[in-house]
Amino acid sequence: MLSADRLSKSFNRVQAVKDLSLSVSAGEIVAILGPNGAGKTTTLRMLVGLAAPDTGRVVYTCRHGATHPAIQPEELGYLPEERGLYVDRKVIDGLVYFAQLRGMSRGDAVDGAGNWLERFELADRAGDLVRTLSKGNQQKVQLISAFIHQPRIAIIDEPFSGFDPINQEKVLKLIGELRDAGTAILFSAHQMDLVQRVADRVVLMSQGQMVVQGSLDDIRRHSGLTTKIEASLNQPVGPEVLAAAPVPATLKDTTLTLHASADEDINDLIRWVCNQAQVRDLSASRASLHDMYLSLVEETP
Amino acid sequence: MSTRLTIARWEFFRFFKWKSELISLLITAALFSAGFLVTPLISWVKSTDDQTLVLLGNLPEPSAFEALPLTLQAEPENNRDAMLAALADGAVDGVAQWHPEEGSTTLTVMREPAWLATFEAAAGAQALPQRLAAADLSRERFAGLVTPAPTVLAYHADAAPPAGRFQKLLGVAAIVLPMIGVFSAFSYFFVSITAEKQNRLGEQVLSAVGHRVWLDGKLLGLTALCLKSMITLAIMGAVGIAVYFKFTGKALDPGYVDPLAVLLAFGFALLAVTFWSGVMASLAATISDPNSSTRGGLMMLPGLFMLLPLLALDVPTSFGVTLLSIIPVTSTAFMPMRLVLGEVPWWQLLLSAALMIGAIALVRLAAQRVLKVGILMFGREPNWAEVWRAIRQPDLEPDQAPAP
Numbered sequence: 001m002l003s004a005d006r007l008s009k010s011f012n013r014v015q016a017v018k019d020l021s022l023s024v025s026a027g028e029i030v031a032i033l034g035p036n037g038a039g040k041t042t043t044l045r046m047l048v049g050l051a052a053p054d055t056g057r058v059v060y061t062c063r064h065g066a067t068h069p070a071i072q073p074e075e076l077g078y079l080p081e082e083r084g085l086y087v088d089r090k091v092i093d094g095l096v097y098f099a100q101l102r103g104m105s106r107g108d109a110v111d112g113a114g115n116w117l118e119r120f121e122l123a124d125r126a127g128d129l130v131r132t133l134s135k136g137n138q139q140k141v142q143l144i145s146a147f148i149h150q151p152r153i154a155i156i157d158e159p160f161s162g163f164d165p166i167n168q169e170k171v172l173k174l175i176g177e178l179r180d181a182g183t184a185i186l187f188s189a190h191q192m193d194l195v196q197r198v199a200d201r202v203v204l205m206s207q208g209q210m211v212v213q214g215s216l217d218d219i220r221r222h223s224g225l226t227t228k229i230e231a232s233l234n235q236p237v238g239p240e241v242l243a244a245a246p247v248p249a250t251l252k253d254t255t256l257t258l259h260a261s262a263d264e265d266i267n268d269l270i271r272w273v274c275n276q277a278q279v280r281d282l283s284a285s286r287a288s289l290h291d292m293y294l295s296l297v298e299e300t301p
Numbered sequence: 302m303s304t305r306l307t308i309a310r311w312e313f314f315r316f317f318k319w320k321s322e323l324i325s326l327l328i329t330a331a332l333f334s335a336g337f338l339v340t341p342l343i344s345w346v347k348s349t350d351d352q353t354l355v356l357l358g359n360l361p362e363p364s365a366f367e368a369l370p371l372t373l374q375a376e377p378e379n380n381r382d383a384m385l386a387a388l389a390d391g392a393v394d395g396v397a398q399w400h401p402e403e404g405s406t407t408l409t410v411m412r413e414p415a416w417l418a419t420f421e422a423a424a425g426a427q428a429l430p431q432r433l434a435a436a437d438l439s440r441e442r443f444a445g446l447v448t449p450a451p452t453v454l455a456y457h458a459d460a461a462p463p464a465g466r467f468q469k470l471l472g473v474a475a476i477v478l479p480m481i482g483v484f485s486a487f488s489y490f491f492v493s494i495t496a497e498k499q500n501r502l503g504e505q506v507l508s509a510v511g512h513r514v515w516l517d518g519k520l521l522g523l524t525a526l527c528l529k530s531m532i533t534l535a536i537m538g539a540v541g542i543a544v545y546f547k548f549t550g551k552a553l554d555p556g557y558v559d560p561l562a563v564l565l566a567f568g569f570a571l572l573a574v575t576f577w578s579g580v581m582a583s584l585a586a587t588i589s590d591p592n593s594s595t596r597g598g599l600m601m602l603p604g605l606f607m608l609l610p611l612l613a614l615d616v617p618t619s620f621g622v623t624l625l626s627i628i629p630v631t632s633t634a635f636m637p638m639r640l641v642l643g644e645v646p647w648w649q650l651l652l653s654a655a656l657m658i659g660a661i662a663l664v665r666l667a668a669q670r671v672l673k674v675g676i677l678m679f680g681r682e683p684n685w686a687e688v689w690r691a692i693r694q695p696d697l698e699p700d701q702a703p704a705p
């Protein structure tokens with residue numbers, strides 16, 4: 001549905017994005033990850049047409065099957081990093097206005113806004129001025145304004161920021177539902193635990209370039225991290241133990257962590273740990289996206 | 302077009318609230334009413350009827366003092382000391398004494414009185430008979446000498462009818478109404494765009510409608526709001542003036558007024574508002590923080606253009622006024638005045654309107670480009686070179702601008 005081919009963008013001789021290619025299909029969730037300044041927001045802004053790439057191109061296939069150099073505004077749901085609402089207008093008025101700007105009729109927009117507010121438990125605040133809402137509720141309104149017109153493609157910059165854990169779960173559920181309804185979703189986030197629960201594919205960026213992209217399993221293979229063994233020791237061990245570890249290991253206070261790849265025998269590794277010191281507690285888990293992210297980003301020169 | 306109208310409607314109702322509008326009308330009506338009370342109030346405050354002036358001795362023309370707004374008290378000359386004591390006590394407010402030998406009058410007071418000028422005129426009249434006698438002149442002959450030779454103003458049969466009082470009022474309205482419209486545009490655009498910039502609404506709206514549609518919608522909605530302000534003021538002014546002339550009994554000579562000229566003048570006023578709205582939108586988009594930006598002052602610039610015609614109310618047909626009524630920007634201020642104060646050749650009217658519409662098209666284009674760049678620029682204001690570059694390069698992005 002949307003593909004970007006070798007996008008590059010510089011600001012004042014600083015390369016923000018370099019040769020980035022990615023795509024997102026209908027009913028797919030793609031997460032863009034990367035440290036601050038990696039070029040995620042610039043990439044999203046190029047995709048929605050707010051910034052023109054220096055080189056490369058964007059191709060969007062609209063609902064009628066025609067291709068365009070930019071996403072059709074009425075088919076786009078966009079939640080920018082810089083959030084903004086008309087704070088001196090009523091909640092319902094602002095939502096209806098944004099929906100109309102995205103091509104909805106006034107009647108449909110009013111109905112849609114009512115349903116969405118109901119869903120986010122804000123129906124009783126529809127007639128209130130936006131400025132009277134809490135920051136979290138304003139975030140909800142912001143989110144509704146991006147999805148009220150049932151976009152074919154949603155580009156969301158930091159959808160979880162500003163939400164408490166309960167509402168983060170709601171956002172997660174919403175993204176899943178949009179995917180199930182066929183919406184293509186591309187989003188950036190720093191909450192790795194949430195990303196790994198919902199993303200079909202991940203694009204990892206660092207210093208304006210793509211480090212790796214693919215499914216979680218692809219990323220896991222690429223990172224070489226598959227399983228994490230974490231042991232709480234009764235007493236600290238010396239650096240010579242870390243140096244002698246059969247796989248990459250880290251030590252924090254009395255917690256020894258081993259990062260094992262797929263071809264390692266976990267039983268051997270557990271035995272090795274037990275030989276180094278008396279173990280108080282031990283757990284083994286598959287490497288999280290967080291671990292893979294740290295491993296891959298730190299590897300990037 | 303429907304998206305532009307949606308934006309226009311939104312912008313209009315961002316500022317138009319029925320309740321505020323009603324309150325504003327009531328306050329204006331109250332101020333008009335208060336205006337009728339000002340004249341009697343000033344007369345009452347300035348009244349000196351309760352003050353007393355003592356006239357000592359025999360005055361040759363005592364009736365000359367009757368014009369003074371005071372109570373007059375005649376006293377013999379030998380009461381002078383007693384009257385001066387009364388003056389010191391505050392029982393009287395002035396003591397006047399005529400000196401026939403010198404032909405002068407002494408006025409003794411505790412402080413300079415408000416009626417001094419009237420007193421001086423009356424005192425001068427005291428001296429007149431003595432001076433006429435010395436010059437061997439009769440009063441009638443003197444009056445004939447000092448009366449200016451009359452000039453009779455006659456209009457040629459083909460001349461345009463002279464402007465009546467009503468027509469002159471229309472002339473002032475033709476200057477004031479566009480000015481009100483332009484200053485309304487100043488406030489609406491300033492608040493509208495700087496608030497959107499501060500509330501970070503730029504990305505969201507631009508990703509939905511683009512900068513061209515957004516600015517067009519704003520121009521439509523906020524110009525309509527300015528039109529509303531102008532019409533409201535015109536109606537209030539007309540009602541106020543009608544009530545004033547009704548209550549004071551003064552005649553309002555209508556003179557000759559061409560309704561088409563009034564309509565065209567209003568059209569030019571709208572062109573002025575639209576043009577300056579574009580300029581205001583551009584300026585507002587470059588302002589990051591209205592509280593600290595020095596560019597807010599620039600938004601008063603239209604006031605200069607709009608006030609210029611006040612200097613030319615008496616010479617609506619001069620070459621300078623004709624030229625300024627054709628050149629874009631000044632034309633929006635000068636042409637409405639010319640239209641209501643006299644006849645304007647059709648070719649001048651059409652040329653002026655065409656040039657102004659062209660200027661509006663250019664300003665609109667520039668405003669769209671500056672809005673696109675300025676509304677997404679946070680943290681600092683674009684400098685003038687960047688603004689100029691934005692106007693010349695339609696696809697320039699905010700963050701492409703060189704670092705300051």
